[in-house]
Amino acid sequence: MRYWFVKRYxxxxxxxxxxxxxxxxxxxxxxxxxxxxDRRELFSIGLNSITLRERLFCSYIRSWRMHPExxxxxxxxxxxxxxxxxxxxxxxxxxxxxxLPPGQGKLLFTKEEAAANISDFHSKYLxxxxxxxxxQGGVGKxxxxxxxxxxxVLMPSLRMVSQEKFDESVHTIAGELLERLxxxxxxxxxxxxxxxxxxxxxxxxxxxxxxxxxxPKESQWVCTHGSEYVxxxxxxxxxxxxxxxxxxxxxxxxxxxxxxxxxxxxxxxPWYEMLKAELQADQDAWTHSKTQKRLKWP
Numbered sequence: 001m002r003y004w005f006v007k008r009y010x011x012x013x014x015x016x017x018x019x020x021x022x023x024x025x026x027x028x029x030x031x032x033x034x035x036x037x038d039r040r041e042l043f044s045i046g047l048n049s050i051t052l053r054e055r056l057f058c059s060y061i062r063s064w065r066m067h068p069e070x071x072x073x074x075x076x077x078x079x080x081x082x083x084x085x086x087x088x089x090x091x092x093x094x095x096x097x098x099x100l101p102p103g104q105g106k107l108l109f110t111k112e113e114a115a116a117n118i119s120d121f122h123s124k125y126l127x128x129x130x131x132x133x134x135x136q137g138g139v140g141k142x143x144x145x146x147x148x149x150x151x152x153v154l155m156p157s158l159r160m161v162s163q164e165k166f167d168e169s170v171h172t173i174a175g176e177l178l179e180r181l182x183x184x185x186x187x188x189x190x191x192x193x194x195x196x197x198x199x200x201x202x203x204x205x206x207x208x209x210x211x212x213x214x215x216p217k218e219s220q221w222v223c224t225h226g227s228e229y230v231x232x233x234x235x236x237x238x239x240x241x242x243x244x245x246x247x248x249x250x251x252x253x254x255x256x257x258x259x260x261x262x263x264x265x266x267x268x269x270p271w272y273e274m275l276k277a278e279l280q281a282d283q284d285a286w287t288h289s290k291t292q293k294r295l296k297w298p
Contacts, residue, residue, distance in 0.1 A: 004093075004110070005110070005275075006273040009266065009267045011104075013078035013107075014071055017060065020056070024052075034064055034065075037061050038068075060072060060077055074266070115189035118186075118270045121270050122229070124259075125268065126181055127181040129255070134174055140167060143174040147177065151174075184229065188228075192229045200232060209221055221236040222235050228250065229250055231248050231249075232246070244273070
């Protein structure tokens with residue numbers, strides 16, 4: 001089975017958001033500064049009636065307010081410009097992608113491209129910063145902030161050892177982690193993606209029913225498959241068996257808090273919606289295999 005990957009954050013969404021706003025009479029383009037847009041959103045507060053486009057514009061600006069230096073090119077905003085059809089099928093995404101001016105990115109990514117992005121994230125937000133902390137003599141929390149639960153459980157309790165022994169242990173764990181992080185490659189991440197997908201597709205009866213069990217509309221089947229580098233999260237409808245699949249990095253959700261500032265994980269953390277596709281016998285194109293109702297990020 002083949003999949004295509006759609007990013008949670010992607011600057012390529014912005015041209016479509018701009019067009020959507022302008023078609024609604026909103027004076028907004030790629031040159032509009034945050035301060036200019038922010039004043040317009042503040043002016044809308046207290047208005048008795050605003051259009052759907054104006055409401056989305058306000059949501060866009062509120063998201064932008066979190067990081068004024070970076071436009072909020074997020075999928076949940078982009079997908080609202082696509083009407084009431086829910087998540088578009090592959091054919092529609094390809095059609096929209098073809099409308100992008102040269103050099104302004106893409107909407108659909110291959111497994112190899114997703115793997116390269118995840119590998120790059122590990123290098124930029126985990127490997128390099130951890131190496132710098134170790135070289136600068138970091139101890140305790142300065143090193144453990146890069147740990148996942150796998151490393152945390154190896155740390156001794158300060159109630160059982162001295163501060164010196166504790167710091168030595170954390171330093172050793174950090175060194176071993178740095179060595180492992182230094183070996184990550186896009187090829188290894190791609191193999192991990194194959195591994196978690198195989199684990200999901202070949203393991204029978206492993207999903208758990210959650211929500212209001214007696215009401216199919218309020219319940220869903222869920223599962224998570226993890227590996228060294230990636231995690232797969234699957235949410236399957238009880239009603240029509242359509243499934244939403246998300247791929248993330250196994251570690252580093254809040255690593256950007258330490259490298260940049262709190263809140264940047266929404267932008268830099270690798271988080272993909274996966275579109276299951278199947279090769280059609282009568283055409284050399286991949287099409288979305290199931291209509292999925294809504295997008296949610298785990």
